[in-house]
Amino acid sequence: MVQSLLVDSRKLDGFEGLHQAVHGSHVDVMQLGRGRLRGTLSHIGIGDFSFSIGTFNIGMRTQRISSDDKLIIGMLLAAERRVAHWSFDMQLNDVLVIPPLLEHDGVFHGASAYAAMRFDLDQVSSLFGGEARLSDPDTWRRRGHFRADLATGAMASRRLVRIMSHLGAHRDGLTPATADFWKRSIVECMAANVVSSLPPDDTGRLPSARRLIRRVEEYLDQAGTRPVHVSEICAAFTVSRRTLHRAFQEVFGLGPVTFLRHKRLCTIHSILRESRPGSTTVAAVAMQQGFYELGRFSQYYSMMFGERPSQTLGVTSFPLLDDGRAQADSVLSER
Template sequence: MGEHLSVSTGELDGFEGLHHAVKGSHVDVMQLERGKLRGTLSHVGIGDFSLSIGTFNVGVRTQRIATDDKLIIGMLLGARSRVTHWAFDMQPADVLVIPPAVEHDGVFQSASAYAAIRFDLAEVPAIFGGEPRLSDAETWQEKNHFRANDAIGMTAADRLPQIVSYLAQHPGALSDSSAEFWKRTIIDCVTATVVTSLPPDDFGHLPSAMKLVRDVEDYLHAAGTRPVHVSEICAMLRLSRRSLHRAFHEVFGMGPVTFLRHKRLCAIHSILRESRPGDTTVTEVALQQGFGELGRFSQYYRLLFGEYPSQTLGYAV
């Protein structure tokens, strides 16, 4: 598993550390504000996919000329002053698209924090298969800026550093399928702003809600016990998020994200019931099923089953 998932985090001691602000890329950096640049830089690698998160305390100017065919999608996590990329004025949680082989020019006038994911254009159809407007690689060939939805964007901006922290604490605890789930979760955080920027897709034929839900459940059954992200379902079944949401609300009275969370909680309950306390831990099982914030996971679990996960594990014989 160690070859599949890698996590590194370190302290910045000078602007030179930002030369590798995005894993796999080289960035030219010039310091703009006076003072010793301090900060942190973290990288998560899952196969050829990477997430980079950086924070720094003084203003810098960044320039990058791509030398490969990787797509970079960035999010501004926070900023004390003005941030511009090309001609785009950025606000916290805004998303920036940097196409392959396109020069990037950014100015951070003061302390800032950012996140950036980097992956092959060839992965776009699999990631956005349920959104035809996004699944075409040509869509990502032009630089672009997406203004964040206040609620969704800031939730994602807050969650990304937490995910890095979770994975850094348990670098060897994930199976390949769990690592793939976390990869989709990271991509979902960064690109949620892009998806919510699309106009409604109410045109066209919508399959009956019950049939659509049955198709999803058949897919989940075939997946077995591994965690399945909602973006995987949309991509594999060629469904938009809105179509999926409407169908699940009609059938179950809850959205697909909540439904999938309940399914993962049920899988954890069964695993804990069948395990011995000395053979596994609640933390290991939760991470395998895509739960990183263990306090919130425990609340979800207790609300659904009326007991804490540690109690379920303790009941195992």
């Protein structure tokens, strides 16, 4: 059965719109500040997994009753004034864990923005696969607060907003074939902030690098043209990201994220060469392969193949949909 897919965004006109602040979960909301509430609320739904981003211009009191059996993990994206959840004072990009069936109490003292993902606890081992401390469901059964690293937190926040923005603008990029990739990309941003607040874990052993790489390449061959996220590989082979990175560096001299990006670029090159101009667009193919920053994608592609993707397709121009300025994302992409 094909999982349901949803991309939705709307403007808020009144605090009542925040009752669905996290898609699929009801939240009781009371306005604290004076004035007319304005804001936006955006959702991505992939089966039972949802991702939401909300913004509002006035202080709020939020309460969630203990009737929801889903795990909610949230991140504070922006705050004009103090934000507190339970007894936790939140700083920018901090991560909050709301376990299933637990009442939640939050106070936003001014204009704020947040991101939140909601899913079944039994998905944890798959979505956080390879990171033993996060793939254990017991880790998420109690409320928690993870203080974000300054650099990692800012990067994760920007990437979450960009994913939501680009999928909102290019809804055809969220297809059954790419749904798992986008879901893992969202989870990775949250996980990066959590991992950065934990002590280093150097207990993982390194299996034979070439044997592991051979198994990974067989897995990728079976996936065909579907984009595969690095966390999916970690979960499939029960290896940490650190172990996988060491194996790829030993065999290819590249990290797994770079290797997977090159593989996706090669897939795009083949698709564009086999397509007729007018039958598809560069943007559509790029989105289907998990590239949501099209300017950066064009840079990667040109560096890889010595030509613009539009030249491969046989058309004369490719309008960039963002400014393509490269961000220093090595913290997230090659950890």
